[in-house]
Amino acid sequence: MxxxxxxxxxxxxxxxxxxxxxxxxxxxxxxxxxxxxxxVVYLISFIIFIERQNGxxxxxxxxxxxxxxxxxxxxxxxxxxxxxxxxxxELLVRRYAFAYRRPLLYSALxxxxxxxxxxxxxxxxxxxxxxxxxxxxxxxxxxxxDINPGDITEMQETGFILxxxxxxxxxxxxxxxxxSPGNKKFGKGDxxxxxxxxxxxxxxxxxxxxxxxx
Amino acid sequence: MNxxxxxxxxxxxAALVQRGDVEAFGELIQRYEPKMLRYARKFLxxxxxxxxxxQEVFLKAYMNIKSxxxxxxxxxxxxxxxxxEFLNAIKKNRRLSVFxxxxxxxxxxxxxxxTADADINVSExxxxxxxxxxxxxxxxxxxxxxxxxxxxxxxxxxxxxxIPVGTVGVRLKRGREQLKKIIEKNxx
Numbered sequence: 566m567x568x569x570x571x572x573x574x575x576x577x578x579x580x581x582x583x584x585x586x587x588x589x590x591x592x593x594x595x596x597x598x599x600x601x602x603x604x605v606v607y608l609i610s611f612i613i614f615i616e617r618q619n620g621x622x623x624x625x626x627x628x629x630x631x632x633x634x635x636x637x638x639x640x641x642x643x644x645x646x647x648x649x650x651x652x653x654x655e656l657l658v659r660r661y662a663f664a665y666r667r668p669l670l671y672s673a674l675x676x677x678x679x680x681x682x683x684x685x686x687x688x689x690x691x692x693x694x695x696x697x698x699x700x701x702x703x704x705x706x707x708x709x710x711d712i713n714p715g716d717i718t719e720m721q722e723t724g725f726i727l728x729x730x731x732x733x734x735x736x737x738x739x740x741x742x743x744x745s746p747g748n749k750k751f752g753k754g755d756x757x758x759x760x761x762x763x764x765x766x767x768x769x770x771x772x773x774x775x776x777x778x779x
Numbered sequence: 780m781n782x783x784x785x786x787x788x789x790x791x792x793a794a795l796v797q798r799g800d801v802e803a804f805g806e807l808i809q810r811y812e813p814k815m816l817r818y819a820r821k822f823l824x825x826x827x828x829x830x831x832x833x834q835e836v837f838l839k840a841y842m843n844i845k846s847x848x849x850x851x852x853x854x855x856x857x858x859x860x861x862x863x864e865f866l867n868a869i870k871k872n873r874r875l876s877v878f879x880x881x882x883x884x885x886x887x888x889x890x891x892x893x894t895a896d897a898d899i900n901v902s903e904x905x906x907x908x909x910x911x912x913x914x915x916x917x918x919x920x921x922x923x924x925x926x927x928x929x930x931x932x933x934x935x936x937x938x939x940x941x942i943p944v945g946t947v948g949v950r951l952k953r954g955r956e957q958l959k960k961i962i963e964k965n966x967x
Contacts, residue, residue, distance in 0.1 A: 566830065567808040570837050574801055579838055587846040665941040668887045 598657045601650050602680070608647045609684040614693035615640055618730070620714030620758035620777075626746040627760055627773035634760070638709050651676060713759045713769060714777065720753055724771065727759060735759070736768040744773040751776060789853035796844050804844075807853075808837055814929065815861055821924045822865050824913045832868055836861045858929075858939045862921070869917055888945035901927060904955070911961045919954030926951055 573579060616622030621638040624631040655673055658664045664672040687693075715729035724739040737759050751757060751774065761772035787795075789810065795803040815836055819829035839860050847856050905927050912920055925931045925939065937944045 566812055566834060566837075567805050570808055570834060570841075571801060571805050573838065574804070574841055579842055581844060582842055582846070584845045587843075659941075665884075666937065666943055668943055668945070669885045670887070 594657060594660070598654060601654050601657070602683075605647055605650045605654065605680050606683040606687060608643055608650070609680060610687035611693055612640055612643055612647070613684060613688045615643075618714070619709065620712045620760075621709065623714075623758040623775045623777060624712060624760045624773065626775050627744050631760060631773060634709075634711065638712065651680065710763050711761060711769075711772075715757070715759070717751055717753055717755045717757060720751075725751065725753075727757070727769075734767065737774070738764065738768060738770050739774070740770070743771045746773075746775055749776050790849045790851075793844060793847055793853050794849045796841070797847070797849070804841055807840075807857075811837075811854075811857060815857075817928060818858070818861060818924060819865060821908075821912055821928055822917070822921050823868060832864055833861075836864050839864065855935055855938045858925075859941070862939055865921075866917075884942050884946050888943070888949050904958070907958060907962060911958055911965075914961050915954060915957050919950055919957055922947065922950045923954045923958070 613622070616639075619638070621635050625635045654676055655669075658672050658676065659669070713727060713729055713735060715727040715733075715735070717725045718728045718734075719726040721736075724737040727735045727737050729735065743761075745751075756777045758775050758777060759769055759771050760774070761770045764770050787806075789807065792803050792806050796807070812833065815833045816829060819833050823829055823832060836857070840857055843860070847853065908923055908927060912923070915923065921940070922936060925936045931939070933944050933947045936947045940947070
């Protein structure tokens, strides 16, 4: 076997790969991993941004109905892509000794923590407010009539007038059964999310109201 | 063959090969051919010709020799190439999924000790393995071969298979249990 193999090598039937081939491969993998990481952080921070913009992130406070609606309105396609990219990132990371010497759970958790912290950090500097409004309007136009974030512009006897972020004006009817986490009082100028069915095109029966900001 | 090469370590010879000394590669082939053939025959069984596979291993090793870090041990590096080649051969013949998920590596396992009484059982187990290896799941078979026939320790096996050391202990235990069941079934 030795002679056969050496003959194959000497006849130039196979070639030794040059060192730069392996260096380039390692660099490309690292760059690919970094790009993937940035992509996942962008996607997840964008999902957080979406949920805050359209108000759906606040409605689980209204119990089972709020949770059900929240889950339905989640951007599942973006979540699916995020999970896919996280999976690919995990496969890349597992090629390195610091990852494969430990159980998969550790490296997976490590990736999730890094992505989670980075996404929250990106969201906290209002990155998407500055750079993603167009993406949001084009790709994630809110179509949920029952989830309405906005500012209270006028208090009334039966409720209040809400001016939504997109400019729409709604009359919010507050009943005794309307839920309000922490039983907070609302006033003019407060930013709130109103969850409930539309009575008409310009009025809403509030199932729940949650203050986002004073 | 250069007489000097026989006194060099595997890593020193690999460094010579990296610098273009093809004949030095012959020394590595001489040293590892019997081990690779044994590893192949016991791991592959009917999944392809062992000699052809071992030849492929050495050719792959030569092609990729410049990726070998001479500050590390040569043996696990070569065995890793062999592992990949043999696994591909098994998957090709058995049409196994390339993307099968390995649950053994998911969670931490309590540290498995290489038992002190292992010496007493080793020769007995080797004899039993020789007759029953083909009936054992390839995932456990490979570990049994590396541990009992190639006489590697848990750490070396973990490096070759790129799995945690704890997983090596778990799989060896399961491999021995599977062997025991086969032997009991055959009434040996």
